[in-house]
Amino acid sequence: SQTIHQWPATLVQPVGSPLSLECTVEGTSNPNLYWYRQAAGRGLQLLFYSIGIDQISSEVPQNLSASRPQDRQFILSSKKLLLSDSGFYLCAWSLGPTDSPLHFGNGTRLTVT
Amino acid sequence: DAKTTQPPSMDCAEGRAANLPCNHSTISGNEYVYWYRQIHSQGPQYIIHGLKNNETNEMASLIITEDRKSSTLILPHATLRDTAVYYCIDDRGSTLGRLYFGRGTQLTVWP
Numbered sequence: 001s002q003t004i005h006q007w008p009a010t011l012v013q014p015v016g017s018p019l020s021l022e023c024t025v026e027g028t029s030n031p032n033l034y035w036y037r038q039a040a041g042r043g044l045q046l047l048f049y050s051i052g053i054d055q056i057s058s059e060v061p062q063n064l065s066a067s068r069p070q071d072r073q074f075i076l077s078s079k080k081l082l083l084s085d086s087g088f089y090l091c092a093w094s095l096g097p098t099d100s101p102l103h104f105g106n107g108t109r110l111t112v113t
Numbered sequence: 114d115a116k117t118t119q120p121p122s123m124d125c126a127e128g129r130a131a132n133l134p135c136n137h138s139t140i141s142g143n144e145y146v147y148w149y150r151q152i153h154s155q156g157p158q159y160i161i162h163g164l165k166n167n168e169t170n171e172m173a174s175l176i177i178t179e180d181r182k183s184s185t186l187i188l189p190h191a192t193l194r195d196t197a198v199y200y201c202i203d204d205r206g207s208t209l210g211r212l213y214f215g216r217g218t219q220l221t222v223w224p
Contacts, residue, residue: 036214043200044157044214090156099145099164102212104156 002027006091006105013112019064019078021108023091026072031093033074034102035066038088050074051096086112116140117201122219125195131188133218135201138182145204146177147212148186150197150220157200157214160186191222 003026013019025031035047046059048066056066063082067075074091088109092102118136125131137146145164149157161168161175163184168175174187188195200217 043216046213088154092156099162101147101159101162102149102157103159107154107156109154 002093002103004091004093004103004105006089006108008108009106010109011111013081013110015083015112016080019076019081019085019110021076021089021091021110023074023076023105024072025074025093028072028093028095030071030096032096033068034092034094035064035074035076036090036092036104038090038107040087044090048076081112083112086110116203116213117215119199119201119215119218121216122221125188125191125220125222127193127222127224128190131191131195131220131222133186133188133199133201133220134183135185136183137201137203140181140203142181146175146181146184147200147202147204148173148175149200149202149214150195151200151217152197160199191220193222193224196220196222 006023033050036044037047038044048056048058050056050068053068053071064078088107090107091105094100094102116139145162147162148160150160151157161170161173163175163177177184198217198219200214202212204212
């Protein structure tokens with residue numbers, strides 16, 4: 001069966017520091033991968049999605065970037081964190097076709113101080 | 114942006130059916146309706162999805178109106194563990210599977 005791993009679970013970082021969140025999927029090949037963010041009291045916002053290695057699309061211009069160096073690895077990064085980057089970051093995967101659910105990891109709660 | 118409309122909150126007594134409505138009046142013919150739920154501080158959990166026909170699985174039933182402009186998620190026997198935010202989403206008909214989440218409905222199941 002497929003599993004998705006995200007780490008770390010929680011993170012506290014100062015403003016201006018770099019960020020690297022990692023997500024890996026096991027048990028499937030060539031998944032679509034996604035990064036979402038949920039700010040406090042708000043819905044989920046799609047940040048990036050990827051249909052293959054080194055194929056990344058950004059949904060919202062921002063202080064973040066994403067990379068997919070391997071088929072089942074998705075990384076969210078920032079060179080300099082802002083206070084507004086605080087939130088709950090979720091990685092998800094799907095098999096791609098429209099009739100395919102998203103499956104989410106347990107998320108990383110990021111607090112920028 | 115999400116194209117679905119849901120009530121912000123609902124209550125349900127434990128053991129009773131919870132019926133969560135969703136309006137998706139701009140949905141097009143090839144767009145699926147998905148339902149997810151999110152328990153506090155966890156990732157969203159997939160519940161069910163459908164295109165035209167009603168669907169049922171071990172978690173819930175999905176009733177889609179004939180004109181596909183609205184749907185209802187039914188939890189037949191709600192438990193306290195069903196307390197969560199429930200999201201109704203349309204998938205934009207994209208082969209990329211991008212889903213756009215709104216604010217959802219906070220369902221509170223009380224004893």
